[in-house]
Amino acid sequence: MPGPDAARAAAILADLGPLLPGLASPALVIDLAAVDHNIAAVLRRCRGDQPDDLGRGADRWRPHVKTLKSAALVRRLWAAGVTRCKCATLDELQLLLEAAAEDAREDSLDVLLAYPLHEAAFHAARRLHAAHPAARVQLLADGPEHALAMDRWARGGAGPIDLQLDVDLGMARTGSPPSVWRDAVADLATLSHLRVTGLHGYEGHLAWSQTREAAAAHDALCDLAEAVLCIGKGPLELVTSGTHSFSAALDHPRLNGGPWRHRISPGTVVLSDLRSEPAAERLGLRQAAFVLARVVSRGRDRVTLDAGSKAIAPDRPAPNCHLPAWPGLVPLSPSEEHLPLRREHGALPDHGAAVLLVPDHVCTTVNLYRECLLLRPGEGPTRAAIGASGHRLFFFAQDPPA
Ligand SMILES: Cc1ncc(COP(=O)(O)O)c(C=O)c1O
Structure with a gap:
């Protein structure tokens, strides 16, 4: 699988460290330096x-x-x-x-x-x-x-x-x-x-x-x-x-x-x-968008994350994401709020552990979030609205007329 490696995922999680106790998951995380x-x-x-x-x-x-x-x-x-x-x-x-x-x-x-x-x-x-x-x-x-x-x-x-x-x-x-x-x-x-x-x-x-x-x-x-x-x-x-x-x-x-x-x-x-691997490879693009998820269930050769089809690449078949820090875990078919992963080799993350996912399709992933966390070079993370996610109900906020 292409994409960022374990060291980069670890560095991003380290940047998020102080925020992790209060950060809900799934969360959309954007690396502005990569943007x-x-x-x-x-x-x-x-x-x-x-x-x-x-x-x-x-x-x-x-x-x-x-x-x-x-x-x-x-x-x-x-x-x-x-x-x-x-x-x-x-x-x-x-x-x-x-x-x-x-x-x-x-x-x-x-x-x-x-x-x-x-x-x-x-x-x-x-x-x-x-x-x-x-x-x-x-x-x-x-x-x-x-x-x-x-x-x-x-x-x-x-x-x-x-x-x-x-x-x-x-x-x-x-x-x-x-x-x-x-x-x-x-x-x-x-x-x-x-x-x-x-x-x-x-x-x-x-x-x-x-x-x-x-x-x-x-x-x-x-x-x-x-x-x-x-x-x-x-x-x-x-x-x-x-x-x-x-x-x-x-x-x-x-x-x-x-x-x-x-x-x-x-x-x-x-x-x-x-999905954009050929372009990413040719241009030397860096992955800028990640979904942070946590382990909510743990079996002998399986863990399940809180990032189902309502959190990442809902339009893509399994595997619809990649875990840079956990290459031995294979994403299976998600349900709405659950993403089961099968262990092929290596260790399993602990219950509650935070992991980063790279989406197969970033456009449909971003659309699922109202807000994201922006990682800024040399500064602390900040939050930003995904102001155009979802769909409006009426053409204008004041419709229908009172
Ligand atoms: C009309 C149109 N233009 C441009 C794009 C951008 O393509 P991409 O997301 O592959 O960069 C799309 C993608 O769906 C599109 O529908």
């Missing part, structure tokens, strides 16, 4: 053959903040000069806009709400944006009909809305295939309240090693961009790629060299997890 290291590693990779061009790294990355969901972590991106991002939910959008307002930096924030909005969600997004007009918020069109519908929904609102076209490059989740968008170019030219600012081609179905498939998908996106250039206002932005295909995208000559601005959008890279 900063990972951000710097992605920026270096984005700079490629121009390592001295610091602006070029930040200009190439629009990280997806669904991994972070926390203003404290988003601020590490901002501190590194990364002010463009992508989000999926209204909670994430609101968190970004409010954190930027608090820091008086709304004018440098540029968010792509990369999710196809139905009419009520569209109006809610517009209302959130209207409260922070200096920030840039781009929306996403699922297909030509959706773009035309949004144009109607936008009537009477302020200013034109920046719109990216969601291009289905084979993932078959959202968006429309390039041919559908190409056939609709004349219709898109009639939009009066929306302006086409980019193409969003997320090829999340591809694995790190599928570089030929990625090149074909990226070529299809570039072909479409050439057909759409005529209706774009200003240079088109082409947004591709999460943690599993950004490297192929950065190396694609046409994405790199065309009359557009290409940006990648990995988010997992900031915290890293077991």
Whole structure:
């Protein structure tokens, strides 16, 4: 199994030592030095053959903040000069806009709400944006009909809305295939309240090693961009790629060299997890997110931790985590609050012992927590809200009206 070793897990537990008696478990623990290291590693990779061009790294990355969901972590991106991002939910959008307002930096924030909005969600997004007009918020069109519908929904609102076209490059989740968008170019030219600012081609179905498939998908996106250039206002932005295909995208000559601005959008890279091993290995990422759990039951060749599917990687099959300090323990299928581990070799931790887990999928893990503990280099740990975890009930807190 990849990931951090026993010595690092021991060092983190030692940092937490004074807090352990009062710390509930499971607890989400984030190592900020590793976060900063990972951000710097992605920026270096984005700079490629121009390592001295610091602006070029930040200009190439629009990280997806669904991994972070926390203003404290988003601020590490901002501190590194990364002010463009992508989000999926209204909670994430609101968190970004409010954190930027608090820091008086709304004018440098540029968010792509990369999710196809139905009419009520569209109006809610517009209302959130209207409260922070200096920030840039781009929306996403699922297909030509959706773009035309949004144009109607936008009537009477302020200013034109920046719109990216969601291009289905084979993932078959959202968006429309390039041919559908190409056939609709004349219709898109009639939009009066929306302006086409980019193409969003997320090829999340591809694995790190599928570089030929990625090149074909990226070529299809570039072909479409050439057909759409005529209706774009200003240079088109082409947004591709999460943690599993950004490297192929950065190396694609046409994405790199065309009359557009290409940006990648990995988010997992900031915290890293077991699933992102190829990227972690290539970039030298450090694991930044851990779940601290405790032993609540102990048998002859088994211990059970208080970190079930409601604490770590609920969407992943067993083994959905790794214990760096206990390589002889194999995680079995969790239940909601229990994670049984089978002893293959070595000792068993004592009843009540604290252990650190590395999640297989960090994004779905972070989403389970309301707060996390931040480990800060040279300073004591501090707590931070995971402000955009879960889902809101109403679009706005004051709904329904009293
Ligand atoms: C549309 C979109 N963009 C970017 C990403 C980021 O990918 P990753 O979490 O692999 O970095 C995702 C992940 O689900 C996504 O759905």
